[in-house]
Amino acid sequence: MLTADEIRARLRAVRDRIDAAARRAGRAPESIRLVLASKTQPPEAIRAAYDAGAREFGENYVQEAVAKRDALGNLADLRWHLIGHLQSNKVKLAAAAFAMIQTLDSETLAAALARAHKVPPLPVLIEINLGGEASKHGVAPEAATRLIDAARSLVDVRGLMAIPPPGETAEDSRRWFVGLRELRDRLARASGLALSDLSMGMTDDFEVAIEEGATIVRVGRAVFGERLR
Ligand SMILES: *Cc1c(COP(=O)(O)O)cnc(C)c1O
DSSP states (O other), X not given: OOOHXXXXXXXXXHHXXXXXXXXXXXXOGGGOEEXXXXXXXXXXXXXXXXHTTOOEEEESOXXXXXXXXXXXXXXXXXXXXXXXXXXXXXXXXXXXXXXXXXXXXXXXXXXXXXXXXXXXXXXEEEEEOTTOOTTSOSBOGGGHHHHHHHHTTTSEEEEEXXXXXXXXXXXXXXXXXXXXXHHHHHHXXXXXXXXXXXXXXXXXXXXXXXXXXXXXXXXXXXXXXXXXX
């Protein structure tokens, strides 16, 4: 793990890059939320980022998040996002632990989340499998309308999330980010929902994502260094 000082400095550098990208795009820097992807990082690394001002963290596994939450004690204003696939046998635990589920990809999961978390409905993003990759979760773009129609009375659908196919450079991600934004615009018109959140962009391409409309970027290595384990 990096030292607390290193994490603080790297967090500040990422924030500066977010602000600069927002200004280049004519957007307000405060309109972009930084969710720190903390998978494999120990609670001490999360604590260091928290002490440096970070409040939102993304975890890929429900139990890993719960273990870290318990180890960190009572940090009431720390918000956890689920950014990995949700298994149906973890729904209850997830509904209690996460402020937002970014990976909704089935009506069955939406119904289970609604049973576990009735009031208020749980904030979710629909995960879109932009590249049609068999290795990734998420619904095909063509299936999103149907899922939103089914899920909107069960959970609070706030927008879309995607992990584009890997590219050589950050620019390779741009067309996928444009595609996600355009899909969001079409779905918002068709559904009448705002769908204001676009969660896209990671360490290697978050600035391009901001230029293309990201409201949430999920950044791990740029702040925490290489993944552990
Ligand atoms: C790990 C992860 C990230 C962060 O990736 P980095 O390249 O470390 O910034 C973002 N989103 C998801 C879904 C992840 O699993």
